[in-house]
Each structure stands twice: as structure tokens, then as C-alpha cells.
Amino acid sequence: MAVTGVGQISLSSRKFAILGGGISSLAAAYHLLDKVKDPSNITVLESSERVGGWMQSCSTENGAVFELGPRSIRPAGNAGRATLKIVHDLGLEKNVLSVSSSHPAARSRFIYSREKLHQLPSGVISIIKRQSLFSKSLLPTIIREPFVRGKQDHEDESIYNFFKRRMNEEVAEYLSDPLCRGIFAGDSRLLSLQSCFPAVHQYENQHGSIIKGAFFTKEVSDPSVMSPLAMRAKEERWSTWSLKGGLQTLSDKLLEVLIQRGVNVKMTSPCTAVNFNPDGKLRVAWPNEELTVDHVMSGIPAERLATILPEDCLELTSELKNINSTTVAVVNLEYEGNVVPVEGFGYLAPSSEPLKVLGIIFDSCAFPENDRPGGKTTRLTVMMGGHWFNSLFGDPNSVDPSHLQDVAEEAAEKTLGIRTKPTSCLTTVQYDCIPQYTLGHSYRLKNIFDFIEKRKLPLSLIGSSYNGVSVNDCIYNAQRAVERILAAN
Secondary structure, eight states, X not given: OOOOOOOOOOGGGOOEEEEOOBHHHHHHHHHHGGGSSOGGGEEEEOSSSSSBTTOOEEEOTTSOXXXXXXXXXXXXXXXXXXXXXXXXXXXXXXXXXXXXXXXXXXXXXXXXETTEEEEOOOSHHHHHSOOTTSSSOSHHHHHHGGGSOOOSSOOOOBHHHHHHHHTOHHHIIIIIHHHHHHHTSSOTTTBBHHHHOHHHHHHHHHHSSHHHHHHHOOOOOOGGGOOHHHHHHHHTTEEEEEETTOTHHHHHHHHHHHHHHTOXXXXXXXXXXXXXXXXXXXXXXXXXXXXXXXXXXXOSOHHHHHTTSOGGGHHHHHHHTTOOEEEEEEEEEEEESOOOSSOSSEEEOOTTSSOSOSEEEEHHHHOGGGSOSSSOEEEEEEEEEGGGHHHHHOOTTTOOHHHHHHHHHHHHHHHHOOOSOOSEEEEEXXXXXXXXXXXXXXXXXXXXXXXXXXXXXXXXXXXTTTSOXXXXXXXXXXXXXXXXXXXXX
């Protein structure tokens, strides 16, 4: 029987199943709370023993906080304000740790290349002067950019080729390449500019230039995401922010509120099947249990969702299977004293650099409040693997954690001159944690959402597999998905 959705009932009386317990799913459940009469009509299915997904914090015995995933969040834009509104609504303002735009962690970011750290330009003067990273000043390249001819076809373009075309090869190699390694743990030569940086893609399409687009484009403000905390962030000119105890504080608080309000949150309950009934409802199964609902919101990875949908959704599942994710090793290190030779956010390394790490984050510079109490210590996070995991370290499932720690310590010594041994170390392999928006991603999404719309399926896709990998993107896209369900009713 063909899969279709039929009929509509009042949103307030509908039953929802939310797949996954990551930040997208938690935000979706939170935004549904005031839309349903009975919160017990919302069921969240999480496969593991904890919520938050890739957002994960760990406290050592001595009180230091290690972030195993995202460590800071930007406050700007509607998506940034959506996250701040949830933080405000949950009463977490007192836990916020903010970094102003004048702080070294905001102004000083580095690229490691040719055996030295190069500070990235952070103002007009630094753009005019020749930077050590580049063979000449960036000013002529920036002046020339608005006059560069636009792309003459509509084929998807890689991030690397876009910046090589509009700027120059050095910008592509030493800026876009390490940036993609830091955000996506991916290869800029394979990642889609349109899907990874849609705003930059629109700058060229609408204004013919990155520079003109950035200057003339103004985001339409969404009044639904405004809050006193967002106003404070603007007034105090925050660059980034985090939370005392780590960002997992946010997902833990969301879980607490959902349970208090009566949402069914089922841990260690991986969804094993989603089937569409002729009456428009869905049957959602997990080990030894099954539930009939009116709507499913999937926050699990696209590849995983493809394995639990029915056979007559082949057009859909074949596209979902092509949205792959990459594995990242995270090594958290703590040292006695102040061992980093410079202040700043950290550094990234381009893929051309013979270094086995993606970059190192100087956690103690941005958020010293999460250092252990007592004397001065330094927390660092070393990121490695990603697109290059298998070629550098072999199978992620069999890699030796002690080898990853050795690589991290060697990189800290080589690039930062740290010769002392860390007092604490935590090595974590985050499997398939960052989706890769490779060339053709936008076409895959069109096919996916066209299929859902054509069949009128009561299925919403949220999470980082589709339209943004950041915490802000996940939260705001979950809110908008709930709003679309409400609008359809």
C-alpha cells in the first residue's frame, strides 16, 4: 500500500513521537509543551542512557569541566536568539558565561602552518598590513572581490573552489580549509558552499559579491525569539557564551522540565520501526513496545532514520542514506599553570599541514570559570580525525585511546611548546557526530522534502543532518518545525 497521510485533527489533541534525545529533539518537545493539552501525548525515544547527543560535558574529580562536543555558542541572528530565549525561559541566566567581542578569545584566533602560529586578521588595520599567513596584504583581494564575475552555471560548488574563485587560492587554503575542519571536521573541497554557508551563497546570488552582500543584507528579525537575555547579549556585545558546568547544563535542564511537565522520555529505547497506517497515523516501535501517534519528529541522524522507515519509502530512504556523518576524536587535557604561549580562542590547521590534529581550543582563555578551583590551570581540547579519521588512525571502533592521547600531547608540544605532562586527560571518540553537507546536499534535501510533501506524510525532519550543524541551528529549526505543524492545522 502506498504511504500517504490523510486527515487532520486539532494539534492540541495530537500525539507525537520524537526520535532521539539530542538538543533538536529536546527543543522540539519543549516547544510542543504549550501546544498540546496533555504533555503525556509527547513521547521522546532516546537510544542511550543520556540526552544531549553531541552536546556533552564532563566534570573531573577536581572540578574542571571538559567539553566533549560544542563548547561555545554565538548569540547573533534569529537562531542565536532562539537559543538565548530557551536559556532565559529555563531560568539559566545566572549560569551564563559570556565572552565580549573585545576579549582575546574573540579577537585572537590562529592558524597553524609552516611550523608557527599565525593570527587571523581581526580589524581594518590587520587587513591592510600583510599577515604572516599570506604572501601579501589581503586588501587588494578584498577590493577586487566585488568585481569578480559571478558563477555562470547553477551547479553546486565546493567551499574551497568558491573562495579560490572569488578571492584567491591562499584564502581558500589557509582560511576556508581550516574553517571547514573546525566547524564540520570536513574537507572544504567536498563540502557544498550553498549548504554549509547559505548566507554567503546568497550574497553572491543576490548582490554579486561577498563584500556587498555582507554590507547590504539584513536579517529579518523574528519577534518570537526575543528575550531580555538576547537584549543583554547585544548591549554587552557578546561574541560567544557558554554555561557554568558546561553546555550539557542546557540539555539536562530541558530534560528536567520535560519530565516535570509530564512528557514521556524513554531512555535506552532506540526506535526500531516507523510505519504509516492507512488512516494517516503512524506506528512507532522500540524494543518490546509500540505506540500509535499522529506525528513523528525525527532528530536522529538521516542515515539511521533511513533504516527504520518502510520499504515503500525507497525514494526517501535512498536520499537519507547519502547524508553521511564523520567521526571525531576529542582529547581534553589539563595542565598545571599557564602553559599556552598566546591568549586566544585556539588554532586550526589546514589539511595541507602535516599535523594529525584538526586544531586545539584554548578552553581556559575563554571560560576560566570552568577551570578547577585552586591554583592556575590550563584546559585544552584537541580535535582530530573527522574526514581523515580512517586514513590517520584506522577504524574508529578499534583505535587505541592511549594512541590518540599521545598524538594530542605531541601536537600540544610541537605547536604550543608544552613539554610538561598533563595532570588530567580524557579521550573520547564521538562516532558519526557531524553530518557532511557534501556537493549535492541541497538537491538531496529537495528530493527528501518533496517526497514528504507529495505523500503528505506526518513526518518532520529536525536535527543536524539537514539545515545546519550548530546548536543554534538545531534549536531554531526545531522551533520552526513545530510552528509549521501548527500552521498546517
